[in-house]
Amino acid sequence: MQATLILLMQMTKKDIQLAIRPDVGGEFFQWFNFRLSGQIGEQYVLNILNAGEASYLEGWENYQAVASYDRQHWFRLPTSYKDGKLTIMVELECETIQIAYFAPYSYERHQDLLAAVQVHPLVTLEHLGETLDKRDLTLVKIGDGAAHKRNIWITVRQHPGETMAEWLIEGLLYSLLDSDNATGKQLLDKANFYIVPNMNPDGSVRGHLRTNAVGTNLNREWQSPSLDKSPEVFHVINKMEATGVDLFYDVHGDEALPYVFLAGSQGTPSYSDRLAGLRDKFSDVLKLASADFQSEIGYEIDAPGAANMTVATNWVAERFDCLANTLEMPFKDNDNLPMKRWVGRQSVLSN
Known part of the structure; x- marks a missing residue:
């Protein structure tokens, strides 16, 4: 799969600003799948700034993003939605983690x-x-x-x-x-x-x-x-x-x-x-x-x-x-x- 998020700005580890890339034609977007690399033991806060414009806003209610270190076993991450922004928090246990809307099927x-x-x-x-x-x-x-x-x-x-x-x-x-x-x-x-x-x-x-x-x-x-x-x-x-x-x-x-x-x-x-x-x-x-x-x-x-x-x-x-x-x-x-x-x-x- 192609990268589906655009990095807008990284202010700090606590404020990595992202945007979901729309489907061709621009009518739909909500899916994301990307890799985060960082330092083990550090906490990172990812903010998807255009989540409030996504296709199905009800989809963010009580939603948690999924993640995997080995791309085989997936688990949920603490995720919240407020004021049009989706925030995902992760503390790294390995240098690299895959984060997605749902477990990808490549x-x-x-x-x-x-x-x-x-x-x-x-x-x-x-x-x-x-x-x-x-x-x-x-x-x-x-x-x-x-x-x-x-x-x-x-x-x-x-x-x-x-x-x-x-x-x-x-x-x-x-x-x-x-x-x-x-x-x-x-x-x-x-x-x-x-x-x-x-x-x-x-x-x-x-x-x-x-x-x-x-x-x-x-x-x-x-x-x-x-x-x-x-x-x-x-x-x-x-x-x-x-x-x-x-x-x-x-x-x-x-x-x-x-x-x-x-x-x-x-x-x-x-x-x-x-x-x-x-x-x-x-x-x-x-x-x-x-x-x-x-x-x-x-x-x-x-x-x-x-x-x-x-x-x-x-x-x-x-x-x-x-x-x-x-x-x-x-x-x-x-x-x-x-x-x-x-x-x-x-x-x-x-x-």
């Missing part, structure tokens, strides 16, 4: 994940097309492709700063492919999986919060994608049309709400009692399977016929008459289980 780790899963006999990697920065858009196909099986589609990181999404999909992939995992085996007996582990590799490498290389929010492109603005969505839709979709799962992160929850397709024109029943059953089963998930707190449900059809979940539900959900996970600690310290690895374990 493009190198993404490539390592693809390489690791492709050796499994049930896995095929398919090149769907190129991004605007000429990176591969890769589909992970799991299963024997039998026509009688359900086709489950999962897309991840349309918004590149929502790194918890790819942490989760890493855990899901390894669980599905674990020969000792009875649940994974049962799922593969009944379904073929089509998983895009990173819908937005360009934005991921550029350090964007929500957009691709030209500033397009991919999750507002599903009704009319184009090769000029949103080739990522264009290529995925083409493949969906070829396979069909029986269940769709779009994985995201929410800046403000400290919970794991689903956002469904209730406002789509063709939403039916059948889909409502499937959604309720899916939610109930997910609560039994994961203590992190809850259904009491989430987004306001769209009125009938009022759904934004440019959003992936709504478009897929309407096009394929299937159960479609957006899974949202928090950037903050999960308030339901605060002792677990929700960072990167916890997203892996929540699958």
Whole structure:
């Protein structure tokens, strides 16, 4: 990832003044990921001066930045927000520390994940097309492709700063492919999986919060994608049309709400009692399977016929008459289980 903070001024160790660099196009910013070097035992105070202009101000309430010395194990730092300024405090235990909005999921780790899963006999990697920065858009196909099986589609990181999404999909992939995992085996007996582990590799490498290389929010492109603005969505839709979709799962992160929850397709024109029943059953089963998930707190449900059809979940539900959900996970600690310290690895374990 590129550096996402600009050093404005360093008055003292107690007042290092920084600013978050916006996504291309300038509409969105909140993601940051940078390295601090200093003296062991010294305390440093980092002030992000443009935090009050960020995309989601509610995201700073009760928020704590994450940090790591080895870039493997992440922990929270004392963080406060006041008068438009985000202040992060750290006392160094090593000379260098990585500090980020959430545990990063690097493009190198993404490539390592693809390489690791492709050796499994049930896995095929398919090149769907190129991004605007000429990176591969890769589909992970799991299963024997039998026509009688359900086709489950999962897309991840349309918004590149929502790194918890790819942490989760890493855990899901390894669980599905674990020969000792009875649940994974049962799922593969009944379904073929089509998983895009990173819908937005360009934005991921550029350090964007929500957009691709030209500033397009991919999750507002599903009704009319184009090769000029949103080739990522264009290529995925083409493949969906070829396979069909029986269940769709779009994985995201929410800046403000400290919970794991689903956002469904209730406002789509063709939403039916059948889909409502499937959604309720899916939610109930997910609560039994994961203590992190809850259904009491989430987004306001769209009125009938009022759904934004440019959003992936709504478009897929309407096009394929299937159960479609957006899974949202928090950037903050999960308030339901605060002792677990929700960072990167916890997203892996929540699958």
